Amino acid sequence: MSRPDAVSAASRPLLQTEKLEIAYVSRDSTTVAVRDASIVVHEGESVALVGESGSGKSTIARAMLGLLPEGSSRIAQGRILIDGQDVTAYSPRQWEGMRGHPVAMVFQDPLSYLNPVLRIGKQIAESVRRHDRSAAREAARVTELLELVHLPASAARAYPHELSGGMRQRVLLAIALGCRPKLLIADEPTTALDVTTQAEILALLKDLRQRLGMAMLLISHDLGVVWEECERAYVMFRSRIVESGVTRQIFSAPQHPYTTGLIKAAKAARNSDNRFETIQGEFSTAVD
Amino acid sequence: MADAPLLVLDQVGKTFHRRGSTPLAAVKAVSLTVHVGEIVALVGESGSGKSTLGRIALGLLPPDSGRVMFDGHDLTGLSRGDFRRVRTGMQPIFQDSTAALNPRRTVRQLLTQALWQNPVDVEARCIGLLEDVGMRPAARFLDSYPHELSGGQRQRVSIARSLAMEPRLIIADEPLSGADVSIRGQVLNLLLDIQDKRDVAYLMITHDISIARAFAHRVAVMMQGEVVEVGPADQVLRTPHHAYTQRLVAAVPVLA
Amino acid sequence: MTSSFLAKMARHRSGTVAGLFILALIVLGILVNFVPQLDPHALSNDVMEPPSAAFVLGTDELGRSVLAGVLYGIQISVTVGFFAALAATVLGVLIGAIAGFYGGWLDAAVMRIAEFFQVIPSFILAAMIVAFAGPGLTQIIVVVGLLAWPQVARVMRGEVLRVKQLEFVDAVRCLGLPEGRVLIGEVIPNAVAPVLAVSTLIVGQAILLEASLSFLGLSSVELVSWGRMLNSGQRFLFNAWWLSFFPGTAIFLTVLAFNVFGDAVGTVLNPKGRR
Numbered sequence: 001m002s003r004p005d006a007v008s009a010a011s012r013p014l015l016q017t018e019k020l021e022i023a024y025v026s027r028d029s030t031t032v033a034v035r036d037a038s039i040v041v042h043e044g045e046s047v048a049l050v051g052e053s054g055s056g057k058s059t060i061a062r063a064m065l066g067l068l069p070e071g072s073s074r075i076a077q078g079r080i081l082i083d084g085q086d087v088t089a090y091s092p093r094q095w096e097g098m099r100g101h102p103v104a105m106v107f108q109d110p111l112s113y114l115n116p117v118l119r120i121g122k123q124i125a126e127s128v129r130r131h132d133r134s135a136a137r138e139a140a141r142v143t144e145l146l147e148l149v150h151l152p153a154s155a156a157r158a159y160p161h162e163l164s165g166g167m168r169q170r171v172l173l174a175i176a177l178g179c180r181p182k183l184l185i186a187d188e189p190t191t192a193l194d195v196t197t198q199a200e201i202l203a204l205l206k207d208l209r210q211r212l213g214m215a216m217l218l219i220s221h222d223l224g225v226v227w228e229e230c231e232r233a234y235v236m237f238r239s240r241i242v243e244s245g246v247t248r249q250i251f252s253a254p255q256h257p258y259t260t261g262l263i264k265a266a267k268a269a270r271n272s273d274n275r276f277e278t279i280q281g282e283f284s285t286a287v288d
Numbered sequence: 289m290a291d292a293p294l295l296v297l298d299q300v301g302k303t304f305h306r307r308g309s310t311p312l313a314a315v316k317a318v319s320l321t322v323h324v325g326e327i328v329a330l331v332g333e334s335g336s337g338k339s340t341l342g343r344i345a346l347g348l349l350p351p352d353s354g355r356v357m358f359d360g361h362d363l364t365g366l367s368r369g370d371f372r373r374v375r376t377g378m379q380p381i382f383q384d385s386t387a388a389l390n391p392r393r394t395v396r397q398l399l400t401q402a403l404w405q406n407p408v409d410v411e412a413r414c415i416g417l418l419e420d421v422g423m424r425p426a427a428r429f430l431d432s433y434p435h436e437l438s439g440g441q442r443q444r445v446s447i448a449r450s451l452a453m454e455p456r457l458i459i460a461d462e463p464l465s466g467a468d469v470s471i472r473g474q475v476l477n478l479l480l481d482i483q484d485k486r487d488v489a490y491l492m493i494t495h496d497i498s499i500a501r502a503f504a505h506r507v508a509v510m511m512q513g514e515v516v517e518v519g520p521a522d523q524v525l526r527t528p529h530h531a532y533t534q535r536l537v538a539a540v541p542v543l544a
Numbered sequence: 545m546t547s548s549f550l551a552k553m554a555r556h557r558s559g560t561v562a563g564l565f566i567l568a569l570i571v572l573g574i575l576v577n578f579v580p581q582l583d584p585h586a587l588s589n590d591v592m593e594p595p596s597a598a599f600v601l602g603t604d605e606l607g608r609s610v611l612a613g614v615l616y617g618i619q620i621s622v623t624v625g626f627f628a629a630l631a632a633t634v635l636g637v638l639i640g641a642i643a644g645f646y647g648g649w650l651d652a653a654v655m656r657i658a659e660f661f662q663v664i665p666s667f668i669l670a671a672m673i674v675a676f677a678g679p680g681l682t683q684i685i686v687v688v689g690l691l692a693w694p695q696v697a698r699v700m701r702g703e704v705l706r707v708k709q710l711e712f713v714d715a716v717r718c719l720g721l722p723e724g725r726v727l728i729g730e731v732i733p734n735a736v737a738p739v740l741a742v743s744t745l746i747v748g749q750a751i752l753l754e755a756s757l758s759f760l761g762l763s764s765v766e767l768v769s770w771g772r773m774l775n776s777g778q779r780f781l782f783n784a785w786w787l788s789f790f791p792g793t794a795i796f797l798t799v800l801a802f803n804v805f806g807d808a809v810g811t812v813l814n815p816k817g818r819r
Contacts, residue, residue, distance in 0.1 A: 052468040052469065052470060053468055194334055194495065195333065195497070196333065196535055196539045197333075198539065199538075199539035199541075202541075221468065221469070222541070223469075223543055224540065224542060224543055225541050227541060227542075227543050251543065261470065262469060262470070263543065265469040265472065265473045266543060267498075267543050268472070268473075268496075268498040268499055268501075268502045270502055274480070275480060276472075276480075276502070277473055278470065278473035278474050278477065279473070343714075346718060347718075348714050348717065348718070372720045372721075372722070373720060375718060376719065376720040378718070379718055380711075380714065380715060380718050382715065384711060387710055387711040388712050389712055389715075390712045390716070390734065391712075391734070392733055401716065401719060401729075402719050404721065405720065446715070449715070449719075450718075453719060453720075
């Protein structure tokens with residue numbers, strides 16, 4: 001149930017998956033986590049991948065960066081294209097060269113992606129060095145990046161544990177930006193944060209996208225966040241993309257019953273029986 | 289009857305002393321009342337002290353100052369035995385249903401444990417409790433371990449266990465924050481059904497403004513250990529007075 | 545729980561090998577009683593024979609079979625190891641659980657006492673007890689039990705501190721159950737698993753201590769133990785290597801097996817483990 005994209009055909013696709021199928025393989029079973037997923041993100045665009053836990057949205061994100069667990073998962077079908085290049089069969093070494101540019105990623109839990117014994121400045125410098133080899137500009141670039149994410153220059157001297165959750169997410173952003181990405185994949189970047197901090201981070205993301213012309217793929221379960229941040233959206237349910245199109249259109253006239261239920265439930269409004277809307281029948285993810 | 293105070297927190301304070309760092313005043317002279325059959329939402333961000341206040345109300349954490357009155361009894365002045373008995377009138381529902389159930393006990397054992405004071409007709413009562421929380425056919429679940437159930441089912445079992453104590457107040461600490469939207473509505477509806485049948489009061493501790501608005505009669509907003517605003521849910525969350533509440537409400541992304 | 549534990553253990557290769565070795569030891573230690581030819585006390589005229597087809601591991605200065613000695617030695621070592629570990633575990637679990645659960649001054653006091661027992665040189669305490677109470681297996685079991693419980697208690701206390709603040713413990717408290725029932729019914733069963741790994745390590749320590757005491761002649765003469773064999777064999781180290789080599793190897797392999805097995809149990813029971 002896809003609608004014509006609002007984006008003009010002129011802008012180049014940065015990231016594309018074509019009929020992607022990803023399976024998790026264990027000793028005695030194979031579970032397909034993603035089926036027939038075709039996603040495209042163009043330059044400068046803000047796109048959402050929406051779904052509840054277990055829908056397969058994070059698996060797609062990992063595949064897009066070559067971060068699928070080796071041995072226990074595989075791309076069974078389809079292709080992933082980054083900047084027109086087929087990266088589906090890339091080796092870990094080839095991925096190493098791609099990391100951070102043109103696609104970078106930030107995660108839900110920044111603390112586990114930061115080295116606890118290294119100062120923030122050093123960790124940002126590492127990502128700068130990856131793409132700017134001249135050491136002289138390094139310090140200046142770190143300061144510039146901190147400024148970009150609205151952190152004081154003094155934060156460079158801090159260790160991760162000394163920062164709040166919101167500040168850590170900013171650091172992770174600075175590290176990602178150090179690689180000058182054209183596309184940022186943000187996997188539930190504000191889920192662990194308080195609402196007021198979430199609002200700050202979302203505002204920052206919007207500002208950065210506009211200033212740097214960066215595209216964003218936001219992976220989220222929160223329809224409110226998606227509504228405010230993304231021009232287009234893909235809705236995932238049980239490993240499949242069940243709906244895609246312009247966010248406002250999806251939300252005002254959803255085509256798929258699951259999307260309809262999800263939107264009603266997210267509004268947390270009571271119905272005529274004075275009860276909350278729930279997703280009914282086969283589209284409920286609750287198995288009870 | 290609806291105006292009779294059930295839980296009264298009177299100038300309750302709690303400071304945590306941690307080795308090597310400055311003492312943290314988690315709750316500062318907070319007063320809050322929950323009336324019989326009322327739903328009160330305690331909203332605030334992480335570190336605001338709302339969970340600490342919930343634990344104090346449940347008697348799991350002794351306050352440094354102030355009084356906790358439940359059903360006319362001053363909890364701080366009771367003997368150990370009386371305290372345990374009075375406290376059973378308040379039951380918790382926790383955020384993480386996995387952590388709230390002993391992983392080594394079956395559903396039958398978990399519920400039987402709640403009937404320890406009067407263990408007659410246990411099997412039938414266990415089944416009755418499971419049916420009350422919408423787990424049917426109940427007999428099918430009796431011998432399951434928590435890890436064999438879905439998240440929604442686990443939350444229901446934990447609610448069933450609370451109901452076994454015939455509580456007059458349920459203190460729910462973020463009962464929905466781990467749950468997907470699709471499960472959220474089911475749990476909230478279950479809580480409303482229970483209230484219709486048993487006239488329990490709820491103290492719902494949550495960071496989710498939209499749920500507080502739709503679920504509660506009254507809302508108390510906590511910030512840095514203090515309640516900065518209390519009032520009818522609609523009034524507090526639509527026309528907030530305190531600057532912090534205004535900021536909080538504005539930060540919530542709203543679906544048009 | 546038990547079946548998944550066994551399945552995971554089976555995947556741990558060195559742990560499986562060690563476990564099978566221990567099982568084989570126990571079987572041999574029992575079977576040896578049913579073979580009258582293998583009598584560790586039987587004297588013969590074949591004195592100081594090197595290993596041969598007739599005497600697989602050779603004979604000692606009185607013509608006794610080293611093979612019979614090594615096999616009967618299993619009984620002593622495994623018995624001492626098992627009961628010492630059991631004593632230390634029971635003591636450590638109870639003390640550690642009470643310290644961790646009730647906290648406060650009780651906890652502080654218990655942990656100071658535990659430190660006291662941990663710094664006593666085990667060998668000197670053992671020698672003193674043997675000097676006063678005479679030699680015997682019970683004495684060794686008591687010594688190891690007394691000295692090893694703090695290892696168990698520390699692990700138990702740490703686990704209890706973790707488990708007691710889990711939500712299900714609070715939930716049960718709110719049901720009005722007395723604190724003692726909360727500790728025994730909820731906390732201990734969920735805290736005890738990692739202790740098993742420590743207990744297995746104590747088996748090895750106990751076997752080693754028994755061997756050292758016997759080596760120094762601080763055990764009763766009737767007991768055929770690996771340490772005693774080493775003791776009497778060391779006089780002939782240069783002309784009859786087999787008298788020392790085989791009991792020594794037995795001690796080495798057995799202690800190694802229990803340590804590897806203990807490590808494996810620890811790895812498998814650790815929820816944050818690899819698999």
